[in-house]
Amino acid sequence: MGRVRKHESYTNSILTPIYQNIAYFYDDHETYVKALHEGSLTKGRYGRYHNPNWEEVEGILAQLDKAEDCLLFPSGMSAIYSTLMAFAKSQSCFATTCYLYKNTRRVFENLEKLGFKTLILDNSDLSELMRTLDQVSQDINILFLELPSNPHLYLADIEKIKELLEPDTLLVVDSTFASPYNFQPCLWGADLVIHSCTKYLNGHADVVRGSVAGKKEAIAQIRNFRNINGVIPSPRDVFTLGQHLKTFQLRMESLNASGQKLTEFLNSHDLVSKVYYLGLDSHPHRELSKKYFTNGYGGVVTFELKLSKRETSEFIDNLKIPYIASNFGSAETYIEQLAPFTYYYLSDQDRKSLNITDSLIRLSIGFNDPVDSIIEDLDCSLARYIPTEIH
Incomplete structure (x- = not known):
């Protein structure tokens, strides 16, 4: 005789267990179909879309970043690339600054190879940066800033920059070098904030992870990209990150x-x-x-x-x-x-x-x-x- 279907939805463990599973079941067909069609699924659907460990830690990170929602990724670089590509359209213009992490610079070089327009701005002189942005702001679809920048720790006045940008221009800030303990870009006009969780957030050099937090509507679009491309984190590593966040x-x-x-x-x-x-x-x-x-x-x-x-x-x-x-x-x-x-x-x-x-x-x-x-x-x-x- 085969195993009888059985499920205990929760335990009395203080820590959320590591959910390594791929499949999630519903008690009956009608409940599942109705929830799926109405977009009101409250439980997992499939391991590429949902995981309790992700959702728990994403909630913590959203709170730290003063954001509405958050998504985890396998690395900071995958968070950056997925965020940019989730909003990429034909003729999109991506702008960033010259002082930033070398591999982020390479992402923008690759975007140019793919046919997108890219603008590289000098952020060492803030007055010149503001003048340039004032001239080109109408052309920019996404402005990506690394604040503070690697390695000189340069900043930019994101509150004033947000005022210069068109209403539909996305302002994305990589704040890995600050951490949300010191700086919360979402409070100053950033639509999205990215972290390499590998660094300050994890803090023990044993897990590579990335995150993007921000407004629900923007996060939903990035989530759709993550679902399609399967750029998802390991539940075990996310569990470890969640433990390290306690300190x-x-x-x-x-x-x-x-x-x-x-x-x-x-x-x-x-x-x-x-x-x-x-x-x-x-x-x-x-x-x-x-x-x-x-x-x-x-x-x-x-x-x-x-x-x-x-x-x-x-x-x-x-x-x-x-x-x-x-x-x-x-x-x-x-x-x-x-x-x-x-x-x-x-x-x-x-x-x-x-x-x-x-x-x-x-x-x-x-x-x-x-x-x-x-x-x-x-x-x-x-x-x-x-x-x-x-x-």
Whole structure:
């Protein structure tokens, strides 16, 4: 005899179990068909469309971003690409800025290859950015901003930008470098906000995930794209992300405090020529950070040394605490010499145009590493390059 159909819809577990299943059943044909035709399905339909783990964590992320709804994706890049393609039409014009993550820049290059029009705007000079947007705003269908930008942590005045855009132009903000603890773009006019949940939100360097949050109508269109293309996250990884979100505020409080303290040390060091951190008055977009950021400025600090390319590499090699690796927002501290490590594929001229110098470094503080120990480590390694008479 075959197994008799049986179902227990819930348990008394405090944690939502991991729902690894694909199929969902209904008690009778009429209930299912009626709900499907009326668009009122309250339970799962199929594993590519619904999952209780997704819905739970998406609800948490929507609250953090002060958004109406949210969708999870396998990575931050899949969230970006799916969002843009969900709204793509013939003759669509996508605009972004020149200072942003290298692979996001490649997405826009691919959009151009597909026949879409793309505009790349300079956001280092905010006045010029506003003038340019005023001239081209009628042509733009989607404006994508990375705020803060990688690695210089540049901002833009999204409240004023939203006023310049046409009512039907979509304003999308990648706020991975801020996290929703520090910055909520939806409160300032953004239609959609994207995160690489891999970074601050997850915080443990063990899960790759992405999210997009915003208005229900826009999220519904992206959901339809996700349903068709199957760009869905693993329930097990989403469960892990949900567990790590329980310590999100504590981790961000620690990283914000450590970032500010480390920045002040670097800013006062004789061998440091420039520091990019939104908590410093010397940052070109400091006034905007005061306007938009609520709790702090994160654990990523970018700085430039008065050293050659070779000396900068030696300085990093002599450090004891940071890993030479690409990531941020986790328990470990990471460090990168950006020109040879991240922007190696660009010509010298292209790197110069993006303000990527040979001695530019991105340091990402780990919340398990005491900031005083990181400062001591940096100070000891820098001391090798201070002339004897200065000691």
